[in-house]
Amino acid sequence: MICFICCRIKMRENKNDGEIKMTQKSSASDEHIKLADSIKSVHANLRQRLRDGEQFSQVWSEHLLDDQVLESYSNAMNALANQHWTKLEIESEDTSRIIWTKKKILEYYHNGGINNQLIRDNNRLKRHQEKNEQVTKVQQGKEETKQENIIEIDKSLENKTINEQLKLLDVGSCYNPFSKFKEFDVTALDIAPVYENQVYKADFLNLNITDKSEFTEREVISLESCSFDIVVFCFLLEYLPTNRPRYECCARAKQLLKENGILVILTPDSCHQQRNNSIIRGWKEALLQIGFQRVYYEKKQHFHGLVFRKLGAFQHRLALEEANLPGIAKEESNSATSDDDIADDIVTVEEVAAKFVIPQDFNSCEPNLLKKRSEAPKLEEKNGTETELGFDQLPDL
Incomplete structure (x- = not known):
């Protein structure tokens, strides 16, 4: 009877450990998706401005002066690389x-x-x-x-x-x-x-x-x-x-x-x-x-x-x-x-x-990547097939 109780306790502990690990993994996944989306939103904004008729020289010059966007981008990329990519490199080169x-x-x-x-x-x-x-x-x-x-x-x-x-x-x-x-x-x-x-x-x-x-x-x-x-x-x-x-x-x-x-x-x-x-x-x-x-x-x-x-x-x-x-x-x-x-x-x-x-050049419009992902509209390429955003798998690289 004592052995049975010990086994049940052990099973609960294993289950709880598994749930904690799953929660941690989900939290990490959510974090790196958010980081990747913030990076992709910068790319998407630059492309959209060109689609709206602005000249590249003007768009690029203004982008280089936007310290807030550049700092946010830099921090996101640094965090993504050091907190997520390095772990994946260890798991699979x-x-x-x-x-x-x-x-x-x-x-x-x-x-x-x-x-x-x-x-x-x-x-x-x-x-x-x-x-x-x-x-x-x-x-x-x-x-x-x-x-x-x-x-x-x-x-x-x-x-x-x-x-x-x-x-x-x-x-x-x-x-x-x-x-x-x-x-x-x-x-x-x-x-x-x-x-x-x-x-x-x-x-x-x-x-x-x-x-x-x-x-x-x-x-x-x-x-x-x-x-x-x-x-x-x-x-x-x-x-x-x-x-x-x-x-x-x-x-x-x-x-x-x-x-x-x-x-x-x-x-x-x-x-x-x-x-x-x-x-x-x-x-x-x-x-x-x-x-x-x-x-x-x-x-x-x-x-x-x-x-x-x-x-x-x-x-x-x-x-x-x-x-x-x-x-x-x-x-x-x-x-x-x-x-x-x-x-x-x-x-x-x-x-x-x-x-x-690049594939994104064929998109006539792009979603706000910082919206909930489920709210983002699907994008279509010229051939009518759904296209992925270029950095959609960014956290997995």
Whole structure:
């Protein structure tokens, strides 16, 4: 009888413990949903102002001066990252975009990835020369030029050691997640930084790119061109409410990267892999036209991970020819995207920038995300299917 009573008591205790844990989990879930919704509401407001006919330059300038909104956004993102995402990373590394990014960077720089890309360049050059073999035979001196253009595999790049820090620029960082990795020398920028995390304040779209990097205690004055091994855009492009500034960010990344340096783009998406394939394909084309070639691409549960390499001018031209893509008109672009004699066919910057779309661009209206979620109206894409907001799964990343 005593044993029976003890068992009943134990069962009640287990039940109560379970109820407490469920309550705690529900409370945490509610909190991170609220944080995510406050972040998404900022994005939605910027997009809505453009739909209402305001110019991006005006909307963005006013946004940068709205200290209350920026501080609220920064606090929400910092809390979301440190209170929720870090726990999920421990439970499952597969959900972590930070761990995914680190692995891909080290695979590229430490495990032969860059060497494979240089071999790829050599093979592309050989195909180009074989294609034009008959022409080169009848032109005096072409054989010598052919040999000069052969790219030597740079073994020093392949042999970068773990003790050599890679220079990483984290744009839109807020809380500087890559600073914990000893492999990286990190410069973190944000328009609403958490200063205790060693993040500098800077508007990347208007940042000076010169021959020297200069900083104050809290802000970036300028960054040196061609000085970084890695530039990271983690959920950055979705913040921007239209495609032209997304293009400008990528063009600026090219200016800041060393040749063969890599641009890492992470974009949120909890749909199945094929759902937004056409959007990702458009991004790949536009990035190649700017001067980046894809190295890695992976669709994870809640995000797309893309890694692109900055091509040299000659390899950029060959890559465009093989992809049958036109280059960007010099008179329409800046030095970040123009190479001498880049291609016979050209397009305008606007035509290339138009490829940098996100699913939210197709929404004619967006709900107030701070309303009760059950009250928010469903949104429809052009194809008539219900669309998720880009950061709907933000707490799960």
